[in-house]
Amino acid sequence: MTDTLFVLIEARDGVPAESALALLTEARRLSPDVEAVLVAPELGAVADRAGAAGAGTVHHVPADGHAADLVAAALADLIAVRAPVAVLAAASTLGGETLARLAARLGTGLLADVSSVRIDDGVITAVKSELGGTRLARCRVDDGLPLLTVRTGGLPAADSDGAPATVVTAPAPAAARTTVVEHLPATGDGVALEDARIVVSGGRAMGGADGFAVLHELAAALGPSAAVGSSRPAADAGWVPVELEIGISGKKVSPDLYLACGISGASQHLAGMSGSRTVVAINKDPQAPIFSVADFGVVGDLFELVPALTAAIRARG
């Protein structure tokens, strides 16, 4: 009996997303038989990188991978042939939409936005946070093929020592109905917020777009795995692009280190970062709720403390 796991790979211009690679390595930990599915015009470096991260096979469907309906149809065709025991995707916009469509298509269960996955005696269970992170629920798909979207931010970094994956080209199911007119890349710090190992996040106290400059400098000092995020009020005010919002209505991150600067810690924000391993809070208000979830708290003026922190990080070299 083979326990084949399917992992959906997102890639741009032939380069797989870090979140996809981390998910491949996590899948490899769960089962020795991991097959990646790539729906994209070009294969690019995906076979090498996906193989290195743990995939034995890459099923390449040469088609426009931006359209969730097309990707779901491609997955359904491959599932019919390969009969995997579960399908995993990153809990991204496209991953979430694709597996939701697949669940509706196959009439099976979707466990969305899970933070961890386990297989015990062939039974797959996963933990997801409910009600804005106030509850953790361990869930199981009853019958049918389990589909899971996984928050990849909390996963260990992807392996990079596996052999290149075998590539199998599969036919594209149909033309996409939607068309991408333009891609506007994220500005700034390089790493996607969900993939960042360190998140430097700012809130209302940043006072404006200019205030975020000190956070960008700190993120730059912390290196290429650090990214800047924000709370809802700062994104609402237009100080940062809306895709940097962390919280119940924004992105969910679980980095190794979360630096909350001038963020009061409303439950809506905590829901987006409660999976962070270590939390540092810098706030003027010693009563701010963010201190109740912080491992290290500093009461003071962030416009003095953050540049000092940047200097201290740079001094370490």
Next chain:
Amino acid sequence: MNIAVLVKQVPEDLGAVRVTGDHTLDRSTANPVTDPVGRNALEAAVQLVEAAGGGTVTAITLGPAGAKATLKECVSVGAHAGVHLLDDGVAGVDALGTARLLAAAVRRLDGVDLVIAGTRSFDGGSTAVPAMVAELLDLPSITAVTALDAEDGALLCTRVIDDGHERVRLPLPGVVGVDEYVNTPRYPSVKSKLAANKAVFEVLTADDLGVVPDRHATVLEVTVPPAREPGVRITGDTAQDTADKLVAALVGAGVL
């Protein structure tokens, strides 16, 4: 343009929701309010119909008797009609079951060009329902939409993805999931509120829709996340001294 808007009630305070013995959520102790992002979905629909110079906006909600208040609220800010899916038998239904009921309700409406919902409801946290509805209706979909413009027979949508934004053309009919950034919902006037109070809504059960409620996943256990240990306050003589101590503490904890 005829638009169906999927909107629901959510607990105003998520902490007030109780977990029952069989691991379902009891929302009865929490004050229900209209999902904030549902108000954005309705506003988007009303703006599109206004710009098109004609058409109807129909709000569809699945929920207990009290959810009628949300339909009234929708009518007070521009919806023309409301449909209430009211059935005790579907309490605790999962995302796919919800999507089946909503898709069946949309199918009953004539000539729907567009379905709009919030991408991520305040309480559910999953983005699955709009995409599931789209798949069940065999329509293209775009979610995480932060801006939309009408074109001839299509919508130009800006959506958030991991590595930035995309502008995507969605041919109609189609399904859109919007974020709260898409617009600022209007407020009702006293007059429109009074008029909405008199509105009568179609009430449908799962049986009326020909949908058999089922579940595809089981919650095995629900726990409260462990509280974090009380944190350490870092203080120093100067900002630099404090920062140096913080870095030392992070290095000591193996974080840096």
